[in-house]
Amino acid sequence: MSTAALEKQQFTPVERRVTFxxxxxxxxxxxxxxxxxxxxxxxxxxxxxxxGVLLAWATSSAFADPETAxxxxxxxFDPVAASLQxxxxxxxxxxxxxxxxxxxxxxxxxxxxxxxxAPGRLGVFAAKAVVLAVSVAAVMAVAVFLAFLLGQAxxxxxxxGASLGDDDVVRALLGNVAxxxxxxxxxxxxxxxxxxxAGAICTVLAAIFVVPLLLMAVPESWGGEGIREFYFTxxxxxxxxxTSQPVFLDPLPGLAVFAAWIAVLLGLGALALKTRDV
Amino acid sequence: xxxxxGLRKVYGKKVAVHDLSFTVRPGIVTGFLGPNGSGKSTTMxxxxxxxxxxxxxxxxxxxxxxxxxxxxxxxxxxxxxxAVHTGRSAHxxxxxxxxxxGIPRSRVDEVVDLVGLREVARKRAGGFSLGMxxxxxxxxxxxxxxxxxxxxxxxxxxxxDGILWIRNLMKELASxxxxxxxxxxxxxxxxxxxxxxxxIGKGRLIADESVQSFIDRVQPRGVTVRSxxxxxxxxLVVDGGGTLRPVDDGxxxxxxxxxxxxxxxxxARGVALHxxxxxxxxxxxxxxxxxxxxxxxxxxxxxxxxxxxAVAVVPDRTREEVAR
Numbered sequence: 001m002s003t004a005a006l007e008k009q010q011f012t013p014v015e016r017r018v019t020f021x022x023x024x025x026x027x028x029x030x031x032x033x034x035x036x037x038x039x040x041x042x043x044x045x046x047x048x049x050x051x052g053v054l055l056a057w058a059t060s061s062a063f064a065d066p067e068t069a070x071x072x073x074x075x076x077f078d079p080v081a082a083s084l085q086x087x088x089x090x091x092x093x094x095x096x097x098x099x100x101x102x103x104x105x106x107x108x109x110x111x112x113x114x115x116x117x118a119p120g121r122l123g124v125f126a127a128k129a130v131v132l133a134v135s136v137a138a139v140m141a142v143a144v145f146l147a148f149l150l151g152q153a154x155x156x157x158x159x160x161g162a163s164l165g166d167d168d169v170v171r172a173l174l175g176n177v178a179x180x181x182x183x184x185x186x187x188x189x190x191x192x193x194x195x196x197x198a199g200a201i202c203t204v205l206a207a208i209f210v211v212p213l214l215l216m217a218v219p220e221s222w223g224g225e226g227i228r229e230f231y232f233t234x235x236x237x238x239x240x241x242x243t244s245q246p247v248f249l250d251p252l253p254g255l256a257v258f259a260a261w262i263a264v265l266l267g268l269g270a271l272a273l274k275t276r277d278v
Numbered sequence: 279x280x281x282x283x284g285l286r287k288v289y290g291k292k293v294a295v296h297d298l299s300f301t302v303r304p305g306i307v308t309g310f311l312g313p314n315g316s317g318k319s320t321t322m323x324x325x326x327x328x329x330x331x332x333x334x335x336x337x338x339x340x341x342x343x344x345x346x347x348x349x350x351x352x353x354x355x356x357x358x359x360x361a362v363h364t365g366r367s368a369h370x371x372x373x374x375x376x377x378x379x380g381i382p383r384s385r386v387d388e389v390v391d392l393v394g395l396r397e398v399a400r401k402r403a404g405g406f407s408l409g410m411x412x413x414x415x416x417x418x419x420x421x422x423x424x425x426x427x428x429x430x431x432x433x434x435x436x437x438x439d440g441i442l443w444i445r446n447l448m449k450e451l452a453s454x455x456x457x458x459x460x461x462x463x464x465x466x467x468x469x470x471x472x473x474x475x476x477x478i479g480k481g482r483l484i485a486d487e488s489v490q491s492f493i494d495r496v497q498p499r500g501v502t503v504r505s506x507x508x509x510x511x512x513x514l515v516v517d518g519g520g521t522l523r524p525v526d527d528g529x530x531x532x533x534x535x536x537x538x539x540x541x542x543x544x545x546a547r548g549v550a551l552h553x554x555x556x557x558x559x560x561x562x563x564x565x566x567x568x569x570x571x572x573x574x575x576x577x578x579x580x581x582x583x584x585x586x587x588a589v590a591v592v593p594d595r596t597r598e599e600v601a602r
Contacts (some may be wrong), residue, residue, distance in 0.1 A: 009305070009455045010279075010304045010305065010425075010455045011304060011454050011456040012425070012453035012455075013348075013351040013352070013422070013423055013424055013425045014351060015347075015348040016348050016350060016351050016379035016380060016381055016422055017347045017379060018347065018348065018349060018378050018379050019379075022377055022378045022379055022380050023377075025377040025378075026374045026375070026377040026378045027374075027475050029370060029373055029374040029377055030363070030366070030370075030374045033362060033367065033370040033374070034365040034366055035365055036365055048538065050580075061441060063456075087432075096389075104363060104365070105315065108360065108361075108362065108363045108364050108365075109358065109360040109361040109362070110361060110362060110366075112326075112328055112357055112358075112361040112364040113361045113362065113371075113375065114351075115326075115327070115328055116326050116328070116350075116357070117346040117349060117350055117375050117378045117379070118346075118378055119326070119327045119343055119346065119349050120344060121344075150323050154491040157539060159560055161295045168496065222478050247475065272537050275330075276326050277323070277328065277330060278329075
């Protein structure tokens with residue numbers, strides 16, 4: 001039998017090679033063809049613009065009272081921050097998008113199809129990261145600038161609005177886009193490490209909202225100041241705002257340390273994907 | 279072509295696959311048989327580089343699958359029907375796969391038509407029945423027009439028409455010179471499809487041979503004999519060193535004598551025979567027999583310290599009982 005089988009004509013396939021461009025196209029199709037991801041992106045957009053305008057409006061109504069207005073001016077009222085409150089909330093939402101992009105493949109088994117098509121694995125992860133970063137950055141850039149423009153239009157009715165030309169405004173707006181993109185990537189990394197959507201989202205939630213509060217309690221004798229300064233989310237504080245808080249890193253060093261955190265997390269995620277069975 | 283050499287996979291303390299070596303050749307359908315939990319799926323995941331072998335290696339056309347630059351043209355695999363994102367349509371799912379290697383969109387439509395999913399291709403895969411999911415998995419496997427196809431329990435959830443369809447599909451793929459590796463826990467299904475068998479039980483290789491030689495390994499069960507001269511037949515068998523017991527409607531099952539010996543003796547004594555048939559265990563029984571011993575071995579540790587497998591012994595009736 002075996003000799004007969006060996007004599008049979010062997011099938012020669014057309015070699016269709018995997019390319020990084022192909023992986024990017026593939027991940028782009030995957031990203032925008034799942035309802036949960038599209039819906040979450042829309043929610044993030046609405047959060048940035050909606051909350052921004054709403055809080056700008058709430059703030060502006062406070063200026064109706066002259067005494068409150070004087071008080072707020074004395075405290076150094078920041079109209080840019082007032083219109084970008086939604087971006088803080090959206091941080092968690094875009095991080096959830098990052099988590100879903102990878103953990104959703106593990107929960108459905110899709111990851112096996114992905115890795116069967118590109119068994120090098122790292123190409124898939126890199127393509128996911130690029131598509132996620134580009135998609136989040138593009139959508140959030142529109143959202144952040146829209147929130148700013150609408151928010152300032154509301155604040156301007158009370159003559160306290162800022163304009164795009166003001167010092168550091170564009171830098172702060174781009175800083176928000178960078179922060180949101182970074183959080184989305186951190187979600188992707190944690191999703192690759194934990195493989196479970198709920199667990200990964202809770203982890204990111206804790207990292208963004210809970211840990212900074214806990215760090216406030218670290219005494220100076222334990223290096224509390226340094227830890228707070230270099231902690232993941234705290235590094236974003238000054239580059240997303242026009243006004244700087246001296247206890248945190250300056251915008252550029254802050255951005256660099258933030259990028260380093262993301263790079264390390266993505267590296268750990270890539271290592272887990274490469275080495276663990278799926 | 280798939281070559282596994284000394285493949286071993288250990289999860290914690292459990293040995294899922296134990297020093298497995300086999301070859302899946304092009305041009306034929308190779309059946310991969312074993313009871314549920316015998317390590318078939320684990321082995322297939324190792325072929326695809328999804329699970330890393332603890333020891334040994336498995337090569338696809340001479341290289342580990344992960345080193346293939348055109349993986350979709352090398353192996354198309356249906357690992358389980360759930361390797362699809364439930365929120366995505368079948369069409370988008372296939373498109374995303376095709377995009378990785380620049381496979382033209384026309385090929386996506388082609389495989390969708392081939393598996394008969396055209397009408398539901400734009401619907402979310404999460405709403406698919408098990409059979410539709412299976413068809414989508416087969417479409418995914420065929421997308422890259424690969425040299426080797428690997429199907430894990432492809433008949434799951436398919437109706438009889440679907441099973442016939444996939445049986446013919448596998449034979450056709452093999453006749454095109456592809457290596458076809460298909461797992462099943464149903465011997466009867468494999469007997470109809472495969473030319474070659476790799477049989478495992480509890481992660482160990484039990485057989486790697488042609489279906490025919492697998493059947494030949496099975497000892498004849500006995501000989502069914504019918505004769506109007508019951509007492510002469512009984513004497514004949516007892517004298518020949520055999521035993522007999524009545525089975526349904528007047529036939530007897532003879533053991534310990536071949537059909538040739540019975541026929542010759544009957545002719546010599548002038549006993550009329552109305553039937554003389556050698557009975558072989560069915561393939562299903564052979565499979566159960568072979569895999570059961572592997573299961574037994576694992577379940578009791580070593581044969582020396584464990585209880586011996588219980589063997590159901592049906593005592594053959596004595597000559598007296600039969601005569602009555």
